[in-house]
Amino acid sequence: MYKIVFMRHGESTWNLENRFTGWTDVDLTEKGVKEAKAAGEVLKREGYTFDLCYTSVLKRAIRTLWLTLDEMDLMYLPVKNDWRLNERHYGALQGLDKGETAAKFGDKQVLVWRRSYDIPPPSLEEGDDRASFNDPRYAGLPKEQIPLTECLKDTVARVLPAWNEEIAPQIKAGKQILISAHGNSLRALIKMLDNISDEEIVGLNIPNGQPLVYELDADLKPIRHYYLGDADAIAAAQAAVANQGKAK
Numbered sequence: 631m632y633k634i635v636f637m638r639h640g641e642s643t644w645n646l647e648n649r650f651t652g653w654t655d656v657d658l659t660e661k662g663v664k665e666a667k668a669a670g671e672v673l674k675r676e677g678y679t680f681d682l683c684y685t686s687v688l689k690r691a692i693r694t695l696w697l698t699l700d701e702m703d704l705m706y707l708p709v710k711n712d713w714r715l716n717e718r719h720y721g722a723l724q725g726l727d728k729g730e731t732a733a734k735f736g737d738k739q740v741l742v743w744r745r746s747y748d749i750p751p752p753s754l755e756e757g758d759d760r761a762s763f764n765d766p767r768y769a770g771l772p773k774e775q776i777p778l779t780e781c782l783k784d785t786v787a788r789v790l791p792a793w794n795e796e797i798a799p800q801i802k803a804g805k806q807i808l809i810s811a812h813g814n815s816l817r818a819l820i821k822m823l824d825n826i827s828d829e830e831i832v833g834l835n836i837p838n839g840q841p842l843v844y845e846l847d848a849d850l851k852p853i854r855h856y857y858l859g860d861a862d863a864i865a866a867a868q869a870a871v872a873n874q875g876k877a878k
């Protein structure tokens with residue numbers, strides 16, 4: 631049996647301000663820093679250790695990983711930064727307030743933009759300052775791979791090769807792996823791993839900074855999964871994420 635641990639970054643400044651974030655590179659809040667350290671504490675207390683870590687190229691996930699590893703005294707571990715683990719690109723919604731957007735367009739429309747499998751949010755214009763074409767961290771990528779918006783299906787299409795080509799072989803080689811990523815890139819991974827339907831994935835929300843353990847069989851099919859923290863606190867945090875897209 632193999633085990634892998636997934637973790638969404640701690641609270642970011644735009645989580646706190648309730649803005650659509652996507653590829654915007656915002657940092658952690660003080661609460662987010664505490665959540666990342668607490669994740670390290672619980673992993674250490676439960677006897678977890680790792681050989682290799684993956685994260686995105688966005689600092690909220692990178693810093694969460696650093697803080698968690700620091701707490702575990704594992705800062706020497708190799709870390710692979712992979713853009714394919716980035717948050718789902720939120721298109722022209724990036725920067726907008728989620729509650730205000732729901733008040734303007736309705737809760738239903740915002741739920742479609744946030745959680746539908748194959749309907750993307752409105753796209754950024756190519757010349758928009760928020761587009762990532764000139765960002766040096768994506769300099770090695772062909773322009774057509776840099777999104778202007780993404781639905782979850784698009785995110786699955788980039789996360790899946792990262793899993794199949796990069797992460798899965800390392801798990802099979804016996805490496806204990808920690809992945810620090812984002813709400814929707816993790817939803818993409820989990821949808822694929824657990825074979826969740828396009829309808830059911832709408833209801834899946836990932837809380838900030840809570841280690842999520844997946845036990846996998848020899849073919850990397852999930853046997854079971856569980857969060858390590860307090861179950862009531864995690865359920866409350868998941869409900870809070872679900873409610874972020876509703877008009878006040």
Ligand SMILES: O=C(O)[C@@H](CO)OP(=O)(O)O
Nearest residue numbers: 649650651652717744813
């Ligand atoms: O804004 C975002 O990029 C994501 C994660 O914070 O939000 P949501 O849960 O609305 O998809």
